[in-house]
Amino acid sequence: MERLDFEQGPIRPPSEAGSLLIRLTRNCPWNRCLFCPVYKDEKFSRRSVAQIKADINAIAEAVERIKSIGSPGGLPGRITRQTVAGVQSEYPELLQIAYWLYGGGKNVFLQDGDSLLLPLKDLLDILSFLKEKLPSIDRITTYARSKTLLRFSQPDMELLRDHGLSRVHVGLESGCDKVLDFMKKGVVGEQHVEAGSRVKAAGLSLSFYVILGLGGLPLWREHALDTAKVVNQVNPDFIRMRTLAIHPASPLYQHSLIGDFIPLSDDQVIREELLFIESLEGIESYFVSDHILNLLEEVEGQLPVAKELMLGIIRRYLNWPAEKREIFRLGRRTGYFRYLNDIEHKELAQPVEKYYTQLQSQNITIDEQIRQLMLRFI
Numbered sequence: 001m002e003r004l005d006f007e008q009g010p011i012r013p014p015s016e017a018g019s020l021l022i023r024l025t026r027n028c029p030w031n032r033c034l035f036c037p038v039y040k041d042e043k044f045s046r047r048s049v050a051q052i053k054a055d056i057n058a059i060a061e062a063v064e065r066i067k068s069i070g071s072p073g074g075l076p077g078r079i080t081r082q083t084v085a086g087v088q089s090e091y092p093e094l095l096q097i098a099y100w101l102y103g104g105g106k107n108v109f110l111q112d113g114d115s116l117l118l119p120l121k122d123l124l125d126i127l128s129f130l131k132e133k134l135p136s137i138d139r140i141t142t143y144a145r146s147k148t149l150l151r152f153s154q155p156d157m158e159l160l161r162d163h164g165l166s167r168v169h170v171g172l173e174s175g176c177d178k179v180l181d182f183m184k185k186g187v188v189g190e191q192h193v194e195a196g197s198r199v200k201a202a203g204l205s206l207s208f209y210v211i212l213g214l215g216g217l218p219l220w221r222e223h224a225l226d227t228a229k230v231v232n233q234v235n236p237d238f239i240r241m242r243t244l245a246i247h248p249a250s251p252l253y254q255h256s257l258i259g260d261f262i263p264l265s266d267d268q269v270i271r272e273e274l275l276f277i278e279s280l281e282g283i284e285s286y287f288v289s290d291h292i293l294n295l296l297e298e299v300e301g302q303l304p305v306a307k308e309l310m311l312g313i314i315r316r317y318l319n320w321p322a323e324k325r326e327i328f329r330l331g332r333r334t335g336y337f338r339y340l341n342d343i344e345h346k347e348l349a350q351p352v353e354k355y356y357t358q359l360q361s362q363n364i365t366i367d368e369q370i371r372q373l374m375l376r377f378i
């Protein structure tokens, strides 16, 4: 077999970690959001339908090759751990596809930042081709900007759904127009509402990404309340939380240096999250904190039933004494803690407490140390 050759972009949502990545476009057509360090020096381009189909053909060929290895002693075509081990030693370039098949071969994510910018007829052609060549697929998802989604009428979106598109991940970031304007998101809250509502009405699944801390100190309250207002109007299937960390390569970094943007501390972010969740009403979204930058990963659950539970987790943290909160933050950012209860486990807490004492003796502030630690994750 010739070398497997297909293109992949740099990012995908955490929830698509096990998905096959098919690149439709390169980079981001907007590329202006102040908080975003991705793609900054990269130009946006659309890949041709022929290039994308060549990738899909290469992957389909790889799938057949992997299936032909099968599982020694197992059913023909069945992908097991042994199959993956066989691929690793014989065709290491196919390993990613082998893992995808081992996971069921069901999910695909279309890259990069705004793939629905391709003409509708090309998108339909690609979706059909993908399902024809890789029939095990049953979920196809993509990122899309709200502005891009507004190009599609309701029937257009239904066509995308009928051709296999299942879910759209939208960077809502905020529902507050002042925050969106400052961050140069290129969209206002009303457009988020319209785009999201159309996605939902077309029967597509919708993930909204919200960035905690994006309003900075002066706008934290408006950010929380207005974002909740937008989310409440749309009722997305998923609300996925991120916490702002200012990457030195993002334009926001310069703004923060000159005091144009005042970031929130961890505890202020958590108060903002509390207000945001308190303000969510009448929706049935699944709330997810599945990003390493979020301090309280366990704030997760199905709304509305889990709302009080999630608020309880946040209040428990906020009611802790300041030193305990600092130790938890340090433990979370150094990877010792995931959940609030972890701080009660001696073997986890001891190294963190030691580190905490060390920082204090060196006069290093916890906030500064945590800012540095968070940079590792962006």
Ligand code: SF4
Pocket (backbone or CB within 6 Å): 028, 029, 030, 031, 032, 033, 036, 037, 038, 039, 113, 145, 171
């Ligand atoms: S639209 Fe997304 S990828 Fe593009 S600049 Fe904004 S955050 Fe970054």
